Amino acid sequence: MIANYGYKNGSGDFFIAIDTDKCDGCGDCVSACPNNVFVVGEDPNDPLRDEPVAMVGEEHRKKLKYTCAPCKPDRDRSALACVAACKPLAISHSW
Amino acid sequence: MTDKKEFWRWKEYRWHDETMDWKNADIISTGVDIGSVSSQAVILVDGKLYAFSNQRTGSDSPESANQAINWAMENTGMTLDDIHYSVGTGYGRVNVPFADKAITEIACHARGGNFMYGPSVRTILDMGGQDCKAIRCDEKGKVEAFLMNDKCAAGTGRGMEVFADLLSVPIEEVGELSLSVEEEPEPVSSTCVVFAKSEASALLREGWPKHKVLAAYCAAMAHRIVTLLERIDVQRDFAITGGIAKNSGVVKRLEKELGLEALKSTYDSQIAGALGGALFARALETKRRKS
Ligand code: SF4
Numbered sequence: 001m002i003a004n005y006g007y008k009n010g011s012g013d014f015f016i017a018i019d020t021d022k023c024d025g026c027g028d029c030v031s032a033c034p035n036n037v038f039v040v041g042e043d044p045n046d047p048l049r050d051e052p053v054a055m056v057g058e059e060h061r062k063k064l065k066y067t068c069a070p071c072k073p074d075r076d077r078s079a080l081a082c083v084a085a086c087k088p089l090a091i092s093h094s095w
Numbered sequence: 096m097t098d099k100k101e102f103w104r105w106k107e108y109r110w111h112d113e114t115m116d117w118k119n120a121d122i123i124s125t126g127v128d129i130g131s132v133s134s135q136a137v138i139l140v141d142g143k144l145y146a147f148s149n150q151r152t153g154s155d156s157p158e159s160a161n162q163a164i165n166w167a168m169e170n171t172g173m174t175l176d177d178i179h180y181s182v183g184t185g186y187g188r189v190n191v192p193f194a195d196k197a198i199t200e201i202a203c204h205a206r207g208g209n210f211m212y213g214p215s216v217r218t219i220l221d222m223g224g225q226d227c228k229a230i231r232c233d234e235k236g237k238v239e240a241f242l243m244n245d246k247c248a249a250g251t252g253r254g255m256e257v258f259a260d261l262l263s264v265p266i267e268e269v270g271e272l273s274l275s276v277e278e279e280p281e282p283v284s285s286t287c288v289v290f291a292k293s294e295a296s297a298l299l300r301e302g303w304p305k306h307k308v309l310a311a312y313c314a315a316m317a318h319r320i321v322t323l324l325e326r327i328d329v330q331r332d333f334a335i336t337g338g339i340a341k342n343s344g345v346v347k348r349l350e351k352e353l354g355l356e357a358l359k360s361t362y363d364s365q366i367a368g369a370l371g372g373a374l375f376a377r378a379l380e381t382k383r384r385k386s
Pocket residue numbers: 032033034035036037067068069071080081082083
C-alpha cells in the first residue's frame with residue numbers, strides 16, 4: 001500500500017509516501033530523521049498484517065512543510081536523510 | 096416563544112432485521128465508528144448485516160460509543176456479552192470502551208465500501224465530518240493507496256452544517272436546492288469554513304438567492320476534492336462514502352468534474368466505516384479462534 005501522509009494547501013503538496021509493501025519495519029528511518037517524523041509499529045491501516053511498518057507520526061502530518069524545511073534548502077540540496085537511510089527504497093517525498 | 100430551528104440537524108435513526116435470529120449465530124461482530132460529527136454502530140451476524148444505528152456524536156466519545164451500540168441493540172434482546180468481537184474506528188476509535196481493537200477509518204472504509212458497493216470498487220472517497228480521504232483498494236477491499244486531508248474542515252460535513260444554518264436551509268435539502276440554479280455560478284473562492292461563511296454573507300447582501308449561494312459553495316467543495324484526488328489517481332469503479340455522499344449538490348458536481356459517475360448503493364453511505372469495522376471484527380475473531 002502507498003500510504004500518503006501530509007496535506008495539500010495553497011502553497012503546494014506536502015506528502016511523505018511510504019510504500020508499505022517495500023517497508024520491512026527495520027526502523028532505520030526513525031533513527032535517521034533528526035525531527036522524529038517516523039514511528040514504526042503495527043499497521044493501523046492494515047489490521048491483518050503481522051509485521052510492523054513505518055508511518056509518519058500523527059503530530060507531524062499537518063506541518064511537514066515546516067518540519068522538513070531544514071533538510072530541504074532551496075539550493076544545494078543533498079539526499080534526504082530519511083530517503084537515504086531506507087534500504088528497500090520505501091520512502092518518497094512529493095516536494 | 097419562538098424555537099430556533101436547527102437547520103443543520105440531520106435524521107438520526109436505527110434499524111434491525113426482524114426476520115433474523117441471532118441466538119444460534121457462530122460469530123456476532125460489531126464495528127463502532129466515532130466520527131467528529133456522527134457516530135454509527137453496525138452489528139453483523141455471521142457476516143450478514145443485522146442492525147445499525149446512526150446518530151450525532153456527543154461531547155464524550157466513550158459515552159457516544161455506548162449509546163451507538165445500545166441503540167443498535169435496542170429491542171433485539173442482544174447485550175454486549177453476546178458480541179464476540181468489537182472494532183472501534185473513526186476519530187474517537189481509541190475511546191470505544193468495549194472495543195477489542197482500534198482500526199483506522201482508511202482500512203474500514205475500504206472494507207465497508209467493498210461490501211456496500213461490490214468488488215468492482217477501486218476508488219473510495221470518504222467525505223466525513225471533518226476530513227476527507229481518498230482510498231484506492233483491490234477487489235477484496237484491501238487498501239492499495241490512501242491519502243488523507245486533515246488540514247482543515249474544507250470539503251466536509253461540518254462545513255456543510257455551518258452553511259445550512261447560515262442560509263436557514265435544512266441540510267437534507269441543500270443538495271437539491273443547489274442544483275435548481277439555471278446557470279452555475281462561479282464557485283466561492285475558498286472552502287475554508289470561516290472564509291466561505293463571510294463570502295456567502297457578502298453574496299447574500301448583494302442579493303444572490305440562497306440556491307445560487309449554495310451552488311457556489313457545493314461547486315467549490317467539489318472542486319477542492321477533485322484537486323485532492325489528483326494524487327491518488329482515480330480508477331473506476333468509484334464510490335463515495337460518508338455523510339456528504341448524501342448531498343447531491345456536491346456529488347453531481349464532483350462527478351461532472353471527474354467525468355465519472357459514482358456507484359449507488361442501497362446501504363446508508365454513513366455506515367461504511369462501522370460496517371468495515373464489523374467485517375474486520377469478524378475476521379479477527381476467526382483468527383483468534385484458530386490460534
Ligand atoms: S526530510 Fe528530514 S526532517 Fe523530513 S522526514 Fe526526512 S529526515 Fe526527517
